Amino acid sequence: MADIQRLDHPIFTESIRCIRSALDADPARTPPAWATYTNLQQELVLRLIHSSGDLDVGRWVQWSPGACEIGLAALASGAPLLADTAMAAAAVAPMARRTFDNPVHTVLRWAPAQAEPGSTRTAAGMARALAELPPAVVLIGSAPTALEVMLKLVAAAAVPPPALVIGMPVGFVGVAESKQHLAQSDLAQIRLQGSRGGAGLAAAAVNALLRHAWLQRR
Numbered sequence: 143m144a145d146i147q148r149l150d151h152p153i154f155t156e157s158i159r160c161i162r163s164a165l166d167a168d169p170a171r172t173p174p175a176w177a178t179y180t181n182l183q184q185e186l187v188l189r190l191i192h193s194s195g196d197l198d199v200g201r202w203v204q205w206s207p208g209a210c211e212i213g214l215a216a217l218a219s220g221a222p223l224l225a226d227t228a229m230a231a232a233a234v235a236p237m238a239r240r241t242f243d244n245p246v247h248t249v250l251r252w253a254p255a256q257a258e259p260g261s262t263r264t265a266a267g268m269a270r271a272l273a274e275l276p277p278a279v280v281l282i283g284s285a286p287t288a289l290e291v292m293l294k295l296v297a298a299a300a301v302p303p304p305a306l307v308i309g310m311p312v313g314f315v316g317v318a319e320s321k322q323h324l325a326q327s328d329l330a331q332i333r334l335q336g337s338r339g340g341a342g343l344a345a346a347a348v349n350a351l352l353r354h355a356w357l358q359r360r
Contacts, residue, residue: 149240149353154192161191171197182210186332186350193346204325205332209306212330213348214355216279216305220244223348224271224278224304225341226264226285226311233345234281234352241356244279247271249288265291272301279351280304283344286311286320293323307331308347312339 165172173179173187187200222245223238225231231248238244252274253267268288272278272295282289289309295301309324311317314337321333332347 149237149356157192158188161188161197164197168197171201173200173203176200180210182214182351182354185354186210186347189346189350190334190343193342194340199334199338199343202335202338203332204335206330209330209332210351213279213306213332213351214358216277217242217244217348217352218355218359221305222247222275222278223281224249224268224275225281225344226268226283226288227341230281230283230341230345233342234348237349237352241352244352247275247278261291262287264288268292269295269301272296272304277302277305279306279308279348281308281310281341281344281348283308283310283339283341284312286313286316289320289324290316293320293327293329296329297327303329305330307333308344309333310339310344310347312343313337 187203190199190203191197220242223234225248228248231246235246238246249264249267249271252270253263257263257266264285265287268291272292289311296303307324307329309321309331310333311320318336321335324331324333334343
């Protein structure tokens with residue numbers, strides 16, 4: 143109980159109860175395979191709903207086999223968290239501190255002062271960060287270019303593969319395509335299909351994993 147109180151604000155707990163009640167009352171809003179989801183998968187979807195205010199968002203969540211469990215193991219072993227934006231990093235840092243104290247970085251730490259033509263600072267920073275860090279849990283909530291760069295570098299064996307990719311960039315330019323390319327890769331991944339996403343949702347997925355890993359550590 144002490145661990146739960148340490149990790150969960152009472153308003154969050156009540157919000158999750160309300161979300162479960164709403165989904166029970168309207169099962170059409172749950173993912174098609176909701177009944178077969180593990181407790182962890184359901185917890186992750188509930189946290190995404192809480193962060194987005196959208197009861198339907200779980201219908202767009204997809205993952206590679208064993209992705210959640212791979213993420214748990216990586217986070218419990220202290221894997222760094224690498225975010226594409228300061229907003230995403232700020233959203234996971236408190237939970238990281240309260241649990242396994244995973245290092246939290248943004249790719250802009252490695253970004254050049256100016257991007258080369260046709261690229262972005264975030265994409266350039268991603269390439270440098272992946273080469274320097276041990277295998278990280280990568281959160282992408284804003285920059286599809288960074289996701290594309292990561293996929294190309296891993297495919298070319300130029301950098302080691304990340305431990306887990308949270309692929310949730312938001313928007314209408316190159317976003318759905320980048321997620322489709324992620325889906326076609328062999329990387330462990332949790333992604334939000336289509337144009338939906340954002341820093342808050344990417345961070346929510348990581349926070350759900352951190353919470354679950356911490357509570358099951360004994």
